[in-house]
Amino acid sequence: MELLELMKYRRSIRKYQDRQISRDDMETIIEAGIYAPNAGGGQRSIIVGVRNAELTEKIGRLNVARFDRLRLSGSYVSVEQPSIIDDPTMKSGFYGAPAVCVVFAMKNFLYSIPDAFCCAENMVLMAAELGISSCIIARGEETFTGESGETFLKEWSIPENYIARCFVTLGYCDGEYPQSKPRKAQRSKIIE
Numbered sequence: 001m002e003l004l005e006l007m008k009y010r011r012s013i014r015k016y017q018d019r020q021i022s023r024d025d026m027e028t029i030i031e032a033g034i035y036a037p038n039a040g041g042g043q044r045s046i047i048v049g050v051r052n053a054e055l056t057e058k059i060g061r062l063n064v065a066r067f068d069r070l071r072l073s074g075s076y077v078s079v080e081q082p083s084i085i086d087d088p089t090m091k092s093g094f095y096g097a098p099a100v101c102v103v104f105a106m107k108n109f110l111y112s113i114p115d116a117f118c119c120a121e122n123m124v125l126m127a128a129e130l131g132i133s134s135c136i137i138a139r140g141e142e143t144f145t146g147e148s149g150e151t152f153l154k155e156w157s158i159p160e161n162y163i164a165r166c167f168v169t170l171g172y173c174d175g176e177y178p179q180s181k182p183r184k185a186q187r188s189k190i191i192e
């Protein structure tokens, strides 16, 4: 697909089939993340791909466990693809996706968060190109703070000075793929 067309087509997907993505596709999506622009050319972000539905569900539940809904009261995300903000009964922040990528970045680096989200953006576009649905998910910081979260960090050999900044869920859209969202007017201008 032509790049701008792909960008307009890509949507955040919050309903997934059970079907797992291939290891090759996960590697390609991670490679896209690794090639993201990065502050000072430091290439600091680390991406961990979890291609295991059970594990993804476990981490997805940790992701939502410490979610403070009160801070978001009044927010509304999507009718077609309700988010955990729209539906407080949801138990996983990953919406049943069979796979997820965790983006880690250095704790005390000024551009740690933008670096991580640049990776995530590259990854969701790559996924869309491969016909794989995705959603960028926040709350990386809270997800691994409890005992079971810390166990994952040890198992994956994440350096002490690193923190999860965001996630990219991956899988195949269950049901109809949502239409492109209309854009709000007057959000850009060109000065000559």
Ligand SMILES: Cc1cc2nc3c(=O)[nH]c(=O)nc-3n(C[C@H](O)[C@H](O)[C@H](O)COP(=O)(O)O)c2cc1C
Residues within 6 Å of the ligand: 010, 011, 012, 013, 014, 077, 083, 084, 117, 135, 136, 137, 138, 139, 181
């Ligand atoms: C920084 C950032 C954080 C996000 N965090 C979440 C999240 O935690 N949960 C979620 O369901 N969607 C999350 N999203 C996805 C947005 O809700 C989604 O991009 C937005 O509603 C626009 O919809 P679209 O991606 O389908 O165009 C996040 C997106 C960004 C850029």
